[in-house]
Amino acid sequence: MTTFKEKLFKSLALFFVSTSLLFSQSEPTSISIQIDEQAPIISKHIYGHFTEHLGRCIYDGIYVGENSSIPNTNGVRNDIVKALKELQIPNLRWPGGCFADEYHWKDGIGPKAGRPNILNTHWGMVEENNGFGTHEFLDLCNLLGTEPYLAGNVGSGTVEELNDWVEYCNYDGNTDMANLRKENGQDKPWHVKYWGIGNESWGCGGNMTPEYFANLYRQHATYARNYPGASIKRVASGADADNYHWTEVMMRDVPHHMMWGLSVHYYTRTGWPPRGSATNFDEADYFLFMDHCLKMNEILDKHMAIMDKYDPKKRVALVVDEWGSWYAVEKGTNPGFAYQQNSMRDAMIAGVTLNIFNTRVDRIKMANLAQAVNVLQAAILTEGENILLTPTYHVMKMYAVHQDAQLLPLNFKSPKYTFEGKSLPAISASASKKDGVVHISLVNIDANKENTVEVDCEALGVSDFTATIVTSDNLQDHNTFDNPNKVKVQGYNDFKFKKNKLTLTIPPFSVLMLEAK
Template identity: 45%
Template structure:
């Protein structure tokens, strides 16, 4: 059979901008995601700047991380911001009840998080506590962070070492409040959410009003729970002047069925690979369902979707604390990352924020650390290769690759996505999902293609501290052929190329 695929890129149609914020990250107080992964403390022998590890900052800078969601997750609805400011030795030590039951020192608080965001060149996505906090507490936190001067809270911030206000461009109004965020019915959540949206005022004049105003994200649905999105949208469609929101969230993890997550992160074969790829592709269906609800109440697409938790959630690494959600990250996870980013790009008219769970050492991480050691994962490499798509203009593609089959299961062989960056350069992402067969792609109308390809000896190949470059990008280029350019794609690979005429 002829395995080659023609991918036609329509650069004449003006698609929506692929918001850079779909490449956002999520860093929760969970396991070693913060403590050990980001924060080692000022006195650590691990090189750091004001307690934040230098190797991690250097690696993250290359991803041009647009925003980091913090402090949770479930942790956010038990977080009280005053516990994390002021002299470190006076901060409240509590138990992280959600994640492993370990002590939480609060050594990493607002100032440390904002310092981290600044060091990696990112923006802050702050999630406020609706589940166990008050609107007054959330309101005071936003004032503490954003008030210019002369308020008591701005002076307190200055006394704690940061006279200049910070920016808070994105604000999460709770997290999964149907579950760990307080087990609220959708109606109850909506009433709470409206008060929080009303009182969490951003004091930065540029982020108060107009197009650049702070984006308040209400909790939407998780996988198959539709009621939150419906109720939030219904309330928003008749809202009064005193409150507003700018977006609704959606959470979807790639689990492969069953709970708790049990699919292995290494040592799996083609069956398990296909199971996970099939599950991850259902992100498209979920987005279509959420969009259909939002379109009913908001046909002008004023509100965005924030997929502010997504990624592969696998069985914990044997021997690790199961509450730390530690897992390895394989070539398969690199493919999962690319497929999801492509889906978000195809829904760029609504999906304007997304946050992979999670940044370091937790779930589908970019980076794994152990003491002073650090390794970059296949998912990290995909995010780095996708940097050119940040704020690029989506260009529709047409292709028919057919499926490959694993038993009864059929999986599309190839995925493709394209966009034009601000300089007019066209970039194409090509994913050869097939675990065993290479293929070639021809893009008509272009003569050159060059970029990077990420592949590995096996779908479950991983990078380790001892062998950090098993899965690492390599240069790739295409050859002019017929009226186009042809690129040979290895099996189980993610390729990003710039193409020219």
């Protein structure tokens, strides 16, 4: 016979189980996809990358020299070329960054024995021998099948220096610069299309006011000329994060035909110098960094509103040519080298940021992850002859399917990720269609709770679904040289399709890509 205490215990147990289920589950997030034939194309160039003479990005990263025992092509590591090619990177920015405004390109051409040693004053006060210069970088871009994006020196350079560099790269004729290029082994011009005019001119690029830089930009841009067969796209050095006044002045004072693009830089970090470990963090740290990551929405929208005021036809692109996470450097490494590990938190930052870009491609036409190898939110890390692919690499590779696809606008209300009384949108998403194939990228940033999503597919006319996911057991999980496949892309099949509705469950801190035909 059941006693009163036993009945009470069972009732309480049932109550607590029911309450637990109530708080652990939420209503499914319903996503409707709009078919808009006038929707913009997601430019492939928002999936660009960035390489700077910073720490071990170039030397002891991409470039090991022709005499290295590591397999290479003219000094460039073959394994890195292979890995970057698999990312289908559309453009590569070089040589900086802050380094660009102390770099004099003529130091890095000609016989290597005659190239001067220089001091990298911005990043670690190290000397370098200019073994990797214009020819080596443009040869790398040729190996990768990617567009070069050269950053010109405005901070310590001259108008003549920039003019000569553009002519050296792009003019096919009988001038001193064209002939110098030929003497150095490149008979035909490279026809470099993308040129940055200055970098962070509000800070390391010269500590200028926007009013002063606007005039200086006009001067430099005038002499960064088009040549036959080589029409260039000039990108003006733009704002730091929420410096909206800089964007206001540039859009007001620079003729729009002189700017293909105006840049903005935004890093997910908490203060300066950057704080926190890339791998040793708790949920409070994670929530704080995701909050900073999501502020990209507000920052971009406010810059774009200013641009819309002066350029309603959206002729000037917004170029986010530096973005990514920034923590304290790994213990035992040079503080000036910005070397950090890369965890599931960075996979979240990558997925959310790319979704933010995808949904604003009427104005955003280019972006560059900082950086490709061994620096900041790197796609690839190296150690001697070994390389590893980071969680960020895997997310970038998954998202490559959006390149040059037509945006499919989404309509949904995200559930909340709540921590200590504060809330953030848990779900981030974007979608596109190309050659009849639909891709939907979804991110669940919630550190604890899975979220169910229902996608109304009736307007899409698709029924054949496959999916991949980047997820792991712990937020702090990352790949190491001892365990390089801890975090990787996996198959995913926790979904069902019925009556034109796709229902799926996204685990906590996961990035998911759906493909539908």
